[in-house]
Amino acid sequence: MDTTSSGGLDALTMLIGRNGLILATDAARVGLQRELRREFERKGLVRLRRGVYVLTTEWAALGADERYLRRIRAHAAVAEGPAVYSHVSAAALWGLPIVGAWPTEVHLTASAAAGGRSRPGVVRHSQEHSLDVMEHEGLRVTSVAATAVAMARMLRFGQAVAVMDKALHQPRAGDALTTREELEQAFAQLGRVPGRAAAGRALDFASPLSGSVGESISRAGIFLLGFLAPELQVPHWDQAGLIGYSDFFWPGIRTVGEFDGHGKYLRDEFTRGRPVAGIVIAEKVREDRLRALGLGVFRWDWPIATSLEALGALLTRNGVPRAR
Numbered sequence: 001m002d003t004t005s006s007g008g009l010d011a012l013t014m015l016i017g018r019n020g021l022i023l024a025t026d027a028a029r030v031g032l033q034r035e036l037r038r039e040f041e042r043k044g045l046v047r048l049r050r051g052v053y054v055l056t057t058e059w060a061a062l063g064a065d066e067r068y069l070r071r072i073r074a075h076a077a078v079a080e081g082p083a084v085y086s087h088v089s090a091a092a093l094w095g096l097p098i099v100g101a102w103p104t105e106v107h108l109t110a111s112a113a114a115g116g117r118s119r120p121g122v123v124r125h126s127q128e129h130s131l132d133v134m135e136h137e138g139l140r141v142t143s144v145a146a147t148a149v150a151m152a153r154m155l156r157f158g159q160a161v162a163v164m165d166k167a168l169h170q171p172r173a174g175d176a177l178t179t180r181e182e183l184e185q186a187f188a189q190l191g192r193v194p195g196r197a198a199a200g201r202a203l204d205f206a207s208p209l210s211g212s213v214g215e216s217i218s219r220a221g222i223f224l225l226g227f228l229a230p231e232l233q234v235p236h237w238d239q240a241g242l243i244g245y246s247d248f249f250w251p252g253i254r255t256v257g258e259f260d261g262h263g264k265y266l267r268d269e270f271t272r273g274r275p276v277a278g279i280v281i282a283e284k285v286r287e288d289r290l291r292a293l294g295l296g297v298f299r300w301d302w303p304i305a306t307s308l309e310a311l312g313a314l315l316t317r318n319g320v321p322r323a324r
Contacts, residue, residue, distance in 0.1 A: 008032075008035035008038055008039055009035075009039050009044050009055075011032055011035055012027065012032060012035055012036060012039060013055070015027060015030070015032070017077075019070070019073040019077070020054055020055075020058060020070060020073075021048070021052055021053070021054060021070070021073060021074055021077055022036070022045065022052070022053040022054065022055075023051060023052060023078070024036060024050075024051040024052070024053070025051065036053070040053065043056055046059045048070065048074035049071070049074050049075060049078065049121055050078070051078050052074040052077055052078055054070060054074075064101065064102055065092065065102070067102070068092050068102035068103075069092055069093070071104065071106060072085060072089050072092065072093065072106055072139070075106040075121075075122065076138075076139055082140060083108050083139075083140065084108060084109050084110065084131060084133050084140045084141065084142065085107065085108060085109075085139055085140065085141045085142070086107055086108060086109035086125055086142040086146075086147065086150060087107040087109070087123075087125060087142075087147070087150050087151060088103060088107050088151070089106050089107040089108070089141075090141045090142045090146075090147040090150075091147055091148075091151055091163065093136055093137065093139065093141050094136070094141070094144050094147060094167075095166070095177070096144070096147060096148060096151065096163050096166050096167060096177075097162050097163065097166055097213045098159070098163075099158075099159050099162065099213065099217065099306075103123075104121070105122060105123045106121065106122050106123070107122075107123045107124075107125065108122060108123070108124050108125065109124070109126075109127055109131060109142060109150075110124065110125075110126060110127070110131075125150075130189070131146070132145065132146040143178070143182070143186070144167050144177045144178040144182070145167065145178045145179075145182040145183045145185065146186045146189075147167075148163050148164055148166075148167040148178070148183060149183065149186040149187050149190065149203070151163045152164060152195075152198060152199035152202040152203065153190075153193070153194070153195025153196065153198060153199045154195055155198075155202075157198070157201065157202060157205075157220055157224065158216070158217045158221060158224075159217070160198065160201075160202035161202050161205055161206060161216050161217070161219070161220045162210075162213045162216035162217055162220075163202075164183065164202050164203055164205075164206035165206050165207055165208070165210035165215075165216040166210075166213070166216070167183065167206075168180060168183070168206055168207065168208040169208055169209075169210060169211070170208045170209075176208060180203075180206075180208075183203055183206075184203070187199060187200060187203055205220070205223065207219075207232060209232035209233045210232065211233065211247060212259065212261060213261075214259040214301075214302060214305050215232075215247050215248075215259045217305045217306060218247075218248070218257075218259050218300070218305045218311065219232075219248070221305065221308055221311045221312075222248075222315065222320075224308060225308060225312045225315070226322050226323055227315050227320050227321070227322055227323060228250060228320060228321050228322065228323045229323065230248035230249055230250050230257060230320075231248070231249045231250075231251065232247070232248065232249075233245045233246070233247070234246050234249040236256075236289075236290060236295070238289055238292065238293060240289070243286055243290060243293075244286050246258065246290075247259050250320055252321070253296070253319050253320065253321070254295050254296060255295065255296040255297070255298070255318060255319065255320065256295050256296065256297045256298075257297075257298055257299075257300075257318075257320075258298070258299045258300075259299070259300060259301070259305060260299050260300070260301050261301060261302055261305075296318065296319070298314065298317075300314055
């Protein structure tokens, strides 16, 4: 079949599956092996792993989260046997956060008796205790609680808190991903393993009231620096009604702290279809109403949240006292 580049790509697009993947086995089944190889060489396709491709144009349009999810789906499409996705891969599937870049490797877990070892593109974890496995969106994956505990064993305190907070977070509409009881049960199943104490500290500190990863990282930093713990998601009212809920509030000094990550102005649950300019103006009005109540207000963003030195200096400047 002598096909032009566009014609070959058009033919291959007919093979795109539900997860946006093109499988070499499907191309071979309909006699499009040559077109598949040619389009990959011409960079019309990106190979996610041997035998699995995605359109370059689609890959370029995906965000980091979606790219990693696509890598997991690519592994599942050609896996030799049933796989249990765990650790960072399970975190991605459940919507648990990481700070920084997603890996390129897919993480799997099996019981110690099952054996197996890591190979390029796949990291295998062995667990002595029983696996808490669920089916989620067609894949076998460690439960939210087991995933959060496993991640907390290997992450720094602030990042582990962010994972635990997200797992427990109770949105104003909908249900939390898991419960504290389920997290405690998953923690109890660990036994004597490396990172157990770290996971326990993160679990003890976790709160369902944290509204974002940045808030969780900031709260962990406030604690590590020894400042007085703030109250979370406190409602504030004036004569016109509810002003809003503050990320952090120190009632003893009548001061509000707000984490302003850029994602705040992009997430659908925050914007509700409003333009960014309108949101910024509304935030300014909200802050003016808080100040009219006699409250101090200060804000910070990611560079400060992720720097203990910068966060400590900001808290000190705004009169937040030390707790110890």
